[in-house]
Amino acid sequence: MPPTPSSELTARQREVLGFVRDHQRYHGHPPTTREIQAHFGFASQTAAVDHLRALARKGALHHHAGKARGHLPALAAALRTSLLEIPLYGTIPAGLPTAAEQEPDRYVSVDAASLGVSARARLFALRVRGDSMTGAHILDGDTVFLTPRDPRPGAIVAALIDGESTLKRFLVQRGRPFLRAENPRYPDLLPATELIIQGVMVGLLRQQPAA
Template sequence: MEQMTKKQKAILDYMKAHVSEHSYWPSIRDIQAKFRFASTNAVFGHLQALERKGVLQRIPGAARAYKIVPEAVADLSETVIRYEGPDDSAIELRSIPFAGSIAAGLPDYTESSGVLASMQAPISEGSRRRAPQSFALRVRGDSMIDANINDGDTVIIEPGTAKHGDIVAALIDGETTLKRLIKQGSKIYLKAENQNYPELFPVSELVIQGIAKSVVRPL
């Protein structure tokens, strides 16, 4: 995994902050001004590097049009806080990327840098295996309303092999949707838990992004 340089990270952070504050991306010249570059090409080079490293996607020719790949950012700058207890116990807090988007605007990238949800299970000294790459997803729509997952809830997704009955985040028509996975013999269905929706949603090609592990919801 190729690391980001300090300046690249700074530029990425500035872009995030700009989006968070203004709700739209900065132009190359905005970045140039911020970092006092004498040439736009300096910025251009860094953006190319960021794209090559996979943390940033650009749309060629389009203005102020970017997309941050949270997984890549997390890989390149993972935050792990470790508390050592008096005895052999320890607690790890691991930052997980926030992949969801909010209703009126852009993904709130300010949250992705902080600790949204944390793994708090005490770990034994020996079994310090790498935690799965979880991420959080804000739920849109009411497809899982009967499973008590409502629009606006946030779901913690973890990758892994899904089994029958799991609620999964699946890619359908380029959209990430939350459905329950139903396996009937060799057939696989996705079931929306909403009486108003078709009961079973047959799928041929299935891209499962992860399994919903927990929900954040109003009480």
């Protein structure tokens, strides 16, 4: 069941579908039949209606009869439940996960399916600094996604130490939790007082530097 059965569509229908998608993307809502008509220079609005009908019949669009702008791209419909806007906190996310007061630097948009999390997952993102986790293939500059929950041993977590958050592997030895960097040049961190786990890593996004 492909999301867009474009192979079954005619060339003209693909054009119309493309316009509907682009309009949806750019304007935030689908076009009206008359906007489609104007874009393609149809003398009749019915030409647009015919195309929409064909596209809906072939499953490329979802149609809400009688409603204004009722033709939605099937792709957008599939996405609509799953797009996450993940707040990216900067370099000083003190007391982050509970205190929602902290203003995020900006938001990262990723769909839930691609991250393998629920559409209702509450994630936050941190920018990685330093090379302490290169052994786990997490690099300086990477954006890591985390969810606030209790970690299992072996999970990579963001933890609050001395008012600053660091990304480390969470381990337990003889009942005592500690943090380990994935880089032999860094020592293990034994919690002096208490260990505040902000979140468990669920994924990462990297910008590949230009060669």
